[in-house]
Amino acid sequence: MRIAAFLSILVTTTTLTAQDIIYLKTGESLACRVDALTDNIVNFSLLSNAGTAGGTARRTVPAVQVDYVEFDFQEGEEAFFEKRNAATSDQLKSWWDYYLPHLHRPRSRAAAYGIAFAAALLREIPDIAGTRALSIFDRIIERAWSADDIALAKQGRLRTLMALGDLETATVEARLLASQTEDPGLLIEVNYLLAMADFQKLKTLQEEHPRWEEDDEVRPERNVIYHRALDQFLWPHLFHATREEVAARGLAGAAGLSLFAGEIDAARARWGDLLRLYPGTTFATEAKTLLETHSSPTTAPTDKAP
């Protein structure tokens, strides 16, 4: 009997008490417990009907006939997986290690755990764990099966590079990424990261050149960075305004940039815009506070616009 036909029979005869599911390329699926999974074979145990005999039957199917395997959640995992982005790196590490061998397999949860784990590392101890986070993101970019996961890992890599202070590499990679995608969501994220990188560069440059306004060499460079950051911050607000959260984030970034540049009126205007256009976003509260804090211009208006 051909294996597909055999499996086809199994599909109809086994009950769904088990918990991994093998999806065949024929379109059929098989509930079972996966015992071993390699790039060549899948070993699994058929779970018997609940009856007096009990027991299982072990089978093997060539990996080439398998479309993908959906692993069932371990006990308590499902709830954890839902909230993985709020979990600590300690909690996430074991799951990442557990699923890592399946990173390249379709529908594997490995990448999701990896992204959450690296993000947690970056959040908790950015100075120390930055390099580790970077290697996790790189691993996911290299091996993950899902384009969405790879895109998230690329964003994570950019954030990590920025956290590590490697703005140059982050900028180059972000520009490359932006040129390679038409996905507005990814573009928004990448542009935001580019804006943040430029903002950081601006801060560094102005720290190194506190009198940049008087410096004919530095002033043009500063203005280029400033304007580039401003334009990138404003991008989602101007072109993807219905994505209110990211649009408001960009507008808040632009306001922060204006504030840093001492352009209080421009900052106030942008906080005002945020409150009028995106009142329901998470950035509105802070914008309101900042607007009240800077309720009157601290510097006399000048004719020098940004």
Add this chain to the structure above:
Amino acid sequence: MHHFRQVSLFRLRPTEDFCLVSAGFLLTHGPMFGFTKLLLLLWLIAGPPLLGQDEPEPAVAPAPVPTGPDLEAEGPAQLLERGRAAFAANDFAGAEGALEKFIIDYGAAEEAKEAVRLHRPLVAICKVGLKKFDEALKWIDESLTDPKIDPELSDELRFWRAICLMTAGELVPAQRAFGEYWANEGHNAFKRYEALLLFATLYIQQDFPAEAADFLEEQLSKYRDIAPEAASRAVVLELYARLQAEQPDKALAVLRREHGNMDRMTQVISFQTLALQLGATFLEKEQFYDAIICLQRIWPSARLLDYQKAKIAEINDRITVLEQRPNTQGIVFQLKAILKRVERELENFEAVENFDSALRLRLAMAYQGLERYTEAALIMEEMLVTMPADPIVEKATLAQIQCWMEVRRWPMAVTAAERYEDVFGADGPSLATVLFLKAEALREDQQLNAAQLVYGELVDRFPSDPFAAKAIFMQGFLYLQQDDNDGALYQFDQVGRQHPKSGMVEDADYWTGMTHSFSGLYAEAREHLTAYLNRYDSPKYRKEAIFRIAVCTFSLAEYDEAIRLLEAFNTAFPGDPFTDEAYLLIGDACLGDGRIEEGFAAYEKVRPESVRFFEDAWFKKGNAYKLLEEVPKMREHFEAFVTTYPASARLPEAVYWIGWTHTQEDEPERARRIYWETIEKHGNDPDMSTMTDLFAGLSKVYLPGSEEGREELLTRLQILKGRAAAEKQYTLALRAGWAKSLVQEEGGPRSGRTELLDIVKWVDPKVHDPVITIAVAGAMLESGNLLTAKELFTNIRKWHPRTPGRDRIYQALGDIAAEEGDTAKAIGFYTRFERESAASLQLGEVRLKLASLYDATGKSREARETLESTLETAGVTAATKAEVLLRLGHSHAGSDDHAKAIVYFERLYVAYGKFAELNAKAYWARGQSLEKLQLDREALETYEELVAREDLKPFDEFPKAAGRIVSLRRTVPAEPEPGQKEAAL
């Protein structure tokens, strides 16, 4: 029982009234919004089918039932048979004729009553199908009196009754009929939704759009989930009604409420086109935020088209699937009606031009209205890059340039202008304006030459354009800025000649007078400006011209007249900023006339807030005391200045004059005391940058040139330095140490270095005067402490980027980088030195170093260019130039270009013969190059010249040349003596 074959009926058309309204809308709001209105009528155009009847096949005409014998000749059974057959074949006329005749002729008969009851509704339907609405109404009403009428047929007729009433213009009864139909939940669900929409439409037709909108809003929740398609049409109608009712805020609420449902709407194009109209309404009312909220939610046309096409494909797929299943005709009819609407909407939308550009432009205008010029410009930028050229894009480009100029992003303005030129070229109706704005942006960006060219281009290409006159004027103004007064005068003259009626003529006229004044032609200036004032009834520059005439009169030394004119000015323009300068000039003029008291009085009227004129007046008065030899008064005068204005940049000057008065009275110690008192008072204040000058001026009051005075000063400074350091007054200690180094350097340039190295510990580049800190950093560099020197120079530049000493900073940082082997950085610093310190005496030296670095990195061309520029550099010493020539020669020889190399070598020893060592090298190198060129005779002559010069004997090249002479003489025949030549001939 009814066994109607499924037959087509009719499609309701928009009423004439509606068409008229649409036409009016087209006229007032342009094609875009006319389209909006038309879209709204689509749901009417695709009306619902009758119960159990097919959609018509558009290409196939109703199959006519073959006409039989004359009806008059037929009996009741035949009439019935014929009528029913015709009805089944969509032949409404045939059916109507036969069935109506049957009812009229035989209906009164008792035995025909049941047949009449059954067929009366069919007659009604035929009349509706034949658009005989008036007649149909009577038949429908009669049919509905039948208590036994089939409920489905009753349902159908009640709906069409309402339609008939509406078509007959009976709007109120029609609306009531639709309302009753909608209110009865037992009616056909599909037609109920149509009834609902028609009910609302009749409100609009009766000019009650607000009521229509309120009704639709109120009813929406009752069927939204079960009839999403009808609900989406109701939403479109509601938005339309809100707009008609001039309730933009409520319309905005609809938009906000429904925005999330847009990707489920079947008529999303109608909805979004209405949103665009709403945005435009807000824009007109200057409610910019609301306009932005509307416009931000509108999809680009490509997305709308894709969405609608996908919708059509989806509906077609569903129809195909459903048609293969039994009992699905009703749904299929609904789907076909929807398909019709969507297709019509799409077809109309595809014909709309400029949708995206209109949308983007409006959004940009809203941001512009909020004075968010960056946002507006960025929106237009995206639109211009991605959209094909059209009239809206053309206007937007112009607006974008203006926006960039508003936020002073000059390069962006220039780029936008260049794009306009590229895209629209000579066809661009605003090209002249664009060129003018481009020139202005270039001028603001300090690209004066480029600006000049663009103004010129504008004048050449558009000589008659109003902007041409402005451009000619601005060309003149640019010449004036660059001190080319003749050029300016020519351009100002051209304004009047080429554009005599332009408003710029007056500007050019005034500035012609000003240009004469700037050129020192005061009589001409006065004459011109006087004529200018007489030429215009209310001259634009009246005040300025009157003042300048007075200034010119003063400059011509006509003091009495100048005083009269200046006083007249001050009377005419009290409080004007010019009055300070006027009082200063009155003071000068009075003193010139010997009217001392009046002069002093005038000086005293100059206000302190004018700063420069005020200080000028103060010092001129002090100088007058000096001339009058009123020394105590002079001292008192300057002491008052020191006390009152210690922050003035002229404080050291005032102290100097106080000291001078003491010196005049033979009291040198008191002269010194005023210096020390001032130093004690302000010497530790880092903000008092004038203290540097005061410390530097100390030697003037310590018997200049006398060893005794020098020693005394050094001792005094040492004591001050030590005390200040002990008291942690480090700025004072630093200044004292630096002043000490200055005095020590009088004994030799390196004498002060030790002192400077000693005070490095107190240097804070952020607050201390670069004059001092650069000297200290230089001492560190000279002493080999590159690390500290580098840090100091870097920080000095960081905190004082415009310090006049930046040439030393760049040179030092370049030297340090070169020493550290960082060639790229060294080249960077030397290049900045070149750019920023063109007048520096060190320029030649730096260029030599730069050339060496270029050579070292294989950049021969850059090296030669740098060396060539060194030859042209003012202030470069002859020794440097000689060295440059040698290196240029070697550079060309190194590239095997010996023909060029020999020119440089020869130029060296011809022009700079006194540099013996370089001359020896040049002779030798030239000889070598000539040999490479196989010009052995010339090479021999060169070597012979070298050995003929006694002063070159000490150098290595001398014996080498002698050796080559011996060798070459063996192969090069001796030149015949002139006499021998003649004999040979």
